[in-house]
Amino acid sequence: MFMTGQPRAAKKLWNSNFVIYLLGSTQSSLGSIISGIALSFVTLEITQSAGATGLTLALSMVPNLLGPFAGTLVDRISLRIPLIVGDLLRFMLMMVVWYLATHGDVQVGLIYAVSFLNGLISIFYTPATEALLPSLVPEEDLARANGILGATSQVVGIGGYAVAGVLVSQLGAGPSLLIDAISFLVMGLMYMLVEIPQPRKDVQQNTFLADFKEGWRTLSTHPLMKHMPLLGFVTMAAMAPLNMMLPKIFQGTGTGAAGFGVFMTVMSVGMLLGSLSITALGNRFKAVPAVGAGLVIYGLCYAALSFSPALWMMWGVAFLFGAGMSFTSSGMVYLLQVETPREQLGRVFGMVFSVQMSGMPLTLLLISGFADRLQLTVIFLSCSAVLLLLAVFWMWVSRRSKAPLAAIAD
Template sequence: MQNALNRRTFWNRDFLLFWLGSMQSELATAVAGVAFSFLVLEQTGKASSMGITLALSLLPSIFAPLMGAWIDRLPLKPPLILGNLLRAGLMGVVAYMAFTDQFSLGVVYLISLINGLVDMFYTPASQSVFPTLVPPEELQRASGYMGMASQGMQLVGLVGGGFLVGVLGSGFAIAWNAVALLVMSLLLLFVALPVRAPRTEKTHLLQDTRAALQLVKQSAPLRFLMLLTFVAAGVFAPLELMVPKIMLAAGQGSRGYGLFFGTMMGAMLLGSALVATGVLKASPRAMMFWGLLGMVLAFVLLSFSSVLPMVYASAGVLGLGIAVAQTAATVLEAQSIPEDFRGRVFSLYAAVAALSMPVVLLLVSAVIDHVPVSVVALACAAGMLLLAVMQKSWLGLR
C-alpha cells in the first residue's frame, strides 16, 4: 500500500509539472519517430530494416508481466527518472551517429531492443503514477487533459516532423528528443508522489504476477478491459494494411494516407478536449459503450472504401470513438486497480496488446490481397459491436 497524498485541487503543482513534461516529451518523441524512420530507410534503403527495428522494440513486451511485479515493489519516482535518462542516452547515441555519418544498423537494432526494455518498465510506472496526481473525482477530467497532451503533440509532431527533418536533418530531431527526455527527468524531481509502505509479506515475482492475474479474473471491469485490450489491438492492426490499399486504389497514395490518420488524430484530440472541458459528461461505463458504438460506425463507413468522403468521415468518427473509450478505460482502470497492483496489471495489458497486434497482422496479411477491403472493415465493425454488447452485459452503463 501507499501513503496517499491529499490532492485538493485539480491544477496542483505535481499534475501540472507532469502534464507539461509529458506534453513536451510527446512532441519531441513524435518528431524523432519520423526522423528515426527516415534515417534507417535512407541509410539502408530497405523498408524491412525498419520492420526489424520495430519488432525488436516490441519483443521485450513478452516479459512485461514480470517487470510489472518488480515495479510494484519499487518507489514510484526512480523508474520514471531512470527510464527518461536511459532513453535520452540511447537517443543521444543515434543522434551522434546521424551527425557524424557513422551509422551502424547493428547498433540501431541493439538500441531498439534496449529501448523496448526501458519502455517495458517506464510505461506501466507512468500509468501507475497518473491516478495519484489528482483528486479521485477529477480522474475523468485529468484523463482528458492527458489525452489532449498525447494526441495533440503526436498530431503536431507527425504533421510537422517531416518538414522539420527535411530542413534540419534527422540528427537534430533525434537530439531534440534526447533533450526533451532529460527535461522530463528534471521535472519529475519536483513532483511529489505517494510513498510506498514497506512490504511485510515476502513473495517472489511469479507469485506477484499470479496475484495480478487472480485480481483480473475476479474483477468484471478488469476482465472486460483485458478483453478490450486484446480485441482492440487486433481490430486496429488491419488499419495499417487497409488504408494504404484504399488510398492507392483511389489514386491518393501517401497524401491520402497522411490525411486519413491526421483526421483521426485530430478527432481524437477533439474528443479528449470535450471530456477535459466537461462538454462530454457521463459515467465511465456509458462513455465506454458509446465510444465503442462510434468505432462500429466508423468501420461501417470505412467499408464503403470506394467513396473517399465516407472514408475520411470514418477517420473522424473513429478518432472520436477512440478518445471517448480510451478516457473511460483510464478512469475504470484507476477505479478498479488497487495502487499496489497497478504496475502488474498495466504490464499484463501491455503484454496482451503486444501479442494481439502481430498475430492479427500476420493473419490479415495472408488474406488482404484476396478479399475486398469492405469485408475486412465489416469484420472489424462486428468485433467492436461484440465488445459493446459484452460491455453492456458485463458492466452495465452506470
Template sequence: MESLQEKNRGYGSIFRNLNFFSIWIGQTISVVGDFLYIIALMWWVLEKTGSTAAMATVAICSSLPAIILGPFAGTYVDRVDKRRLLILMDLGRGVLIAVPGVLYFLNQLQVWHIFVIAAFLSSMSTFFNPALASFLPVIVNKEQLVRANSISQMSSNLSGIIGPALGGALVALFGAGTVMILDALSFFVSVIAIFLVRVKVEQVFPSEERKRFLQELMDGLNFIRKESGILGLVVLFSVLNFFVAPVGVLIPLMVKKILKMGAEGFGVLGSSISVGMVLGSLFLGMIGGVRRKGTFIMIGIVVAGSFLALFGVSESFWTSIFLLGGCGFGFSFANILVPVVFQSKIPHEKQGRVFGTLGTISGGLRPISLALVGVMGGLLHIQMIVFLSGVLVALGGLTGFLIPGIKKL
C-alpha cells in the first residue's frame, strides 16, 4: 500500500484535494483580473495626470488601510467563519471594482474617485488576505504546505504573465473601463469557487472563555516578539518594503519617459516579473522541502535587489524585460517560503491575528516611502531612485544573513 509520505510527493495529491483545487481555480482567475486592473488603473492615472505625486497617492491610499486595520482584521478573522468572510469580501471588492468601470463609460471618472476606491478595496483585502492565509493550512496538510504555496505562487505568477500583457493590450484597444469591468467579474468567479469549498473551520481559542478582543489583539504582537526568527523577518521586510515601494510607482514613468513605450510595453514589463517568479516557483517546487528557508529567502532578496539596480540604469526595453524577470525570480523565494515559515510556526487559532499584525509591521514604512517618492519624483532622476532602491534591497538581503533568528528558520 502506498504510504502517506509517497502520496504527498509531487503535485498530483494536492490537485486531488477538491477544496484546494476550487480555491486555486478561483484565486487564479481573480489574480488575472487584479493584474488587468492594476495596469488599467496605473496607466489611466499616468495619462490623466502625468504626475508622480498622483500615482504615489493611489499607492498610499492602498497601503494605509492595511497598516491601520491589519491587527484588528487579523483578530477578527480568528473569531469568525473564514469561508463566509472570504465570500463577503470578494463580493464587496467585485462591486467596488465595477464602480470606476461604470464611471469611466459615463465619462465621470475622476482621480479622487480612484483614491477613495483604492482605500476601500485595501480595507476589504486586509480582511481577505489573513483569512485566506490561515484557511490554507485547514484544507492542506502540513507535509503539502510547501508545494501548495508553490502552486499558489506559481499560478499567481502565471496569471501575472497573462494579466499585465493582456491588460496593456486591452487598455490600448478598448480603454481602461473595459478592463475594470473584467476584474469585477473575476471576483464573482472567485466567490463561486470559495462557495464550493465544504470544509467547516472550527473556532479554537486558547482558553475555555473567549479572551477580550484587545487581549487577543495583543496576542499577535506578543507571539511575534517571542519568535526571534519571525521577528527578524518582519523587521527586515519592513525596511525592504520601504526601499522597494517607490519602484511600483516609477515603472510606468520609466516605460513612458525612458523606454518610450505605451500601455502595451508597460504590460509586457509587468509580465516579465511574473515570468521570473514562475521560474523561481518551479525551482523551489522541484526542490520540495527546503530546510534552510531563511538562507534561501535572503539569497532571493540579494538576487532581486541586484537585478532591480541594473534595471534602474537600463534604457533598453528588451534588456529591461530580462532584468525584471531576474528580479521576479529572486522575489519568488520570499513569496513562497515566508508564508510556509509563518504557517508552520504559528498555531492555527492565532494565525489570523498574527498575520494581520505581520502585515501592519512589515508595511508600516511603505506610506512614508511613497510620500517621499511623490515629492522627490520631481527632483531626482527616475532611474537614480530605482537604482538606489535595488542596491538597498540587495544590502538588506545581505544583512539578513547576519541575523541569527533568520539563519535558523
C-alpha cells in the first residue's frame, strides 16, 4: 500500500524506510550496470560503430543542461512523483527495447531516443533521491547513511560489471535488458512502501520563477556552497584525461585492457574503503576537511602518474584515486544536505549536479583534438596543479567563512 503524509521523524539509522531505500537502490544500480553493457553491445551490433556508442552516452547527458529547472520542479511536488513515476517510466522504456531486441526489430534511432529519455528522467530522479535521504534518517546519522550508500554502490560496481559481463555474454543483450526493466519496476514498487514527505504548502504557493531564484540565492550567497558548482565541474573534468589516457598507458606496459580493468577495479576498492571509513566516523565526519583532503590526494595521484611509475605503483595510485574521490564526493553531498533548507534540496542539487556533470564531456571535447600531440607528463602535471590549487582555494574559503556551518562545527 502507499505510505502517505509526512514521515515520522526517524529515531534510528536502520529504520524500515532507510532499509527499503537501501535495498531498492542497490538492486536498481545493479540493473543499470547490466543495461549499460547490454545497450552498448546492442548499439555496436546494429551500427558496428564505436562512435554510435559515444553518441548514445552523449545523448544521455544532454538533459543535464535542464537540471536546475528540473530540481526546482522537484521541490514543488511530492517526491513520490519523480521517484515512483520515474522508475515506472524507465521500466516501460526498457521493456520496449527488450521486446524489440529479442525480435530483431530494434533500430539505432530507438536506442538514441531511449538514452535521451533516460537522461531526461534522471534530472528529476537524482535530485529527488538526494532530497529524500535526509528525511529517512536522524540528522546525526546522515553522514553514516551517505557512507553506507556509497559503500554499497561501490560493492555493486565492483561485482556488478563482472556479473553483467557474464549475463550479457551467456544470455545475450535481450534477457539482460529484461533484468534491468524488472529492477526499475521493483524499485518503483519499493518506493511505495517508503514514507515520503510532501512539499510545504507555502512552497507550492510560490511561482516557479520565485522558487528558482530562491534556490539560486541560497546557493550563491552561502560562503561555501557557492563554490560547489566549480568544485564539481573541475573534479569531473579531471576524470576526462584519466579515462582518455589510461588505455594508452596500459598498452605501453603490455597489459592492455586487462591492466586497465585491474586499475579500475582497484580504484573501486579505494572508493569502497573510503565510504566505509566515512560510515565508521558517523557524526564525527567533517565534510569540509574531507573535500580538501580528497582534492589533495587526487592531485598527488596525478603527479605520481606523470612520472611513469612501475606497474605495482599504479595499483597504489588507483587505490588512492578511489579513496580521494570518495572523500570529495561524499563531503560535497553531505555539505549540501546539511546546509540547504530541506524544502530547497531538489533545486540546489539540480543546480550543482548540472554543472558538475558537464565537466567530463566538455573536457573530452576540448582536449580530444590535440591530446595525442601532448606528452602524458604535461597533461597529468597540469591536472595535478589544477587540483592542488583548487584544494588550497577550498581550504582558504572555508577558513574565511564566518557562517556557523554544521558540516565543520565541532
